[in-house]
Amino acid sequence: MAVDTAPTPIDDVLQHIRPAVRERSEYTVDMPSGIDVKLNQNESPFDLSEEMKEELLSAYAQVEMNRYPTEQPEELRHALAEYDGVDPECILVGNGSNEITYTFGLAFLDPGDPVVLPRPMFSLYEKVMRLQETDLTTVPPRDNFRFDAEALAAAAAETEAVLTVLTTPNNPTGLAMTLDEIERVVTASSGLVVVDEAYVEFNPEGTAIELLDRHPNVLILRTLSKGFGLAGVRLGYLIAHPEVVRELMKARLPFMVDRFAEQTALAVLRRIDRVEERVRRMQASIETITEALQAMDGVEVVPSQANFVIFTTPVPADALQDRLADRGVLVRNMGGYPELEGYLRVSAGTETENNAFLAALEKSLHELPPDPAA
Numbered sequence: 001m002a003v004d005t006a007p008t009p010i011d012d013v014l015q016h017i018r019p020a021v022r023e024r025s026e027y028t029v030d031m032p033s034g035i036d037v038k039l040n041q042n043e044s045p046f047d048l049s050e051e052m053k054e055e056l057l058s059a060y061a062q063v064e065m066n067r068y069p070t071e072q073p074e075e076l077r078h079a080l081a082e083y084d085g086v087d088p089e090c091i092l093v094g095n096g097s098n099e100i101t102y103t104f105g106l107a108f109l110d111p112g113d114p115v116v117l118p119r120p121m122f123s124l125y126e127k128v129m130r131l132q133e134t135d136l137t138t139v140p141p142r143d144n145f146r147f148d149a150e151a152l153a154a155a156a157a158e159t160e161a162v163l164t165v166l167t168t169p170n171n172p173t174g175l176a177m178t179l180d181e182i183e184r185v186v187t188a189s190s191g192l193v194v195v196d197e198a199y200v201e202f203n204p205e206g207t208a209i210e211l212l213d214r215h216p217n218v219l220i221l222r223t224l225s226k227g228f229g230l231a232g233v234r235l236g237y238l239i240a241h242p243e244v245v246r247e248l249m250k251a252r253l254p255f256m257v258d259r260f261a262e263q264t265a266l267a268v269l270r271r272i273d274r275v276e277e278r279v280r281r282m283q284a285s286i287e288t289i290t291e292a293l294q295a296m297d298g299v300e301v302v303p304s305q306a307n308f309v310i311f312t313t314p315v316p317a318d319a320l321q322d323r324l325a326d327r328g329v330l331v332r333n334m335g336g337y338p339e340l341e342g343y344l345r346v347s348a349g350t351e352t353e354n355n356a357f358l359a360a361l362e363k364s365l366h367e368l369p370p371d372p373a374a
């Protein structure tokens, strides 16, 4: 009997993909051509020095590329533990903190589990919660965009949330929570509370690590993509109770950190003074940009505790973003967050980049007609 060799129609293939996936859209970042000043992704404007790269090239030459890395990059795990003053058992290192967020999804969340997220926050969290088909409660901000700690604590308690996530300083607003506010949410939660500290190096409120001593349900998430300037290397890590880390180890990908990334991070940690100096320069950039924006007619700024700042102007945000891109300056439009319609976000650049942004902004604001909807 002849076998039917007709190919399966693509729609029949796609129906096997979970609806929770098909409903989502891909995470993409616009990169128009002709951009000289890239201030759209909260990266550090400072690459590693030539001298450090030379040193690293010799370290890379020693790497046995035919061998798998160890399950966790143990040397880096120890160095990070020392940097944060915690036990190495409290640390899990991943291929960027985004990857660890996906591991939270796998390890903690069954369909229908109650989850609490503040708004507006880094969009990856909502994506992972929806991919895991959780029962999501979102908590709106106060009028000044600050997270509402009381409302978050109440939502976590009422829903008996399995997971609540706080981002401090928050992306996209740049606003930090106080330690008291974080602890209020943690105390009200019987479930896990992730405190994403991606921008901790810039945060005058400091870290929430000390909560770990009092609350084993706290997980601190860090990245080397921002203050450390290693976004291209992909390294993030988690600090939590050793028992929680041990469980997460069962859900994580094997060999998620490659040997090159480990060597790179170790070299940067050995020169932590350079990281600190660059963080100070980025903080100074944000101060300069904030003051310059505040001095422009009709521009409103949300003062930030991170390496980026959001602002609105009298002209439509999408037209302004396009006009800036025409001038070679890339910033991010925050219109995807309903609360932040009309806002643009700019990251700290070098002094030259900040000046180029401010000059391009001033010219563009003069040229474009005001937003009729405003």
Ligand SMILES: Cc1ncc(COP(=O)(O)O)c(C=O)c1O
Residues within 6 Å of the ligand: 041, 042, 095, 096, 097, 098, 099, 122, 167, 170, 171, 196, 198, 222, 223, 224, 225, 231, 235, 236
């Ligand atoms: C709050 C927050 N968490 C995590 C990340 C991403 O970190 P990573 O580069 O380690 O995946 C970002 C990046 O913009 C962020 O804003």
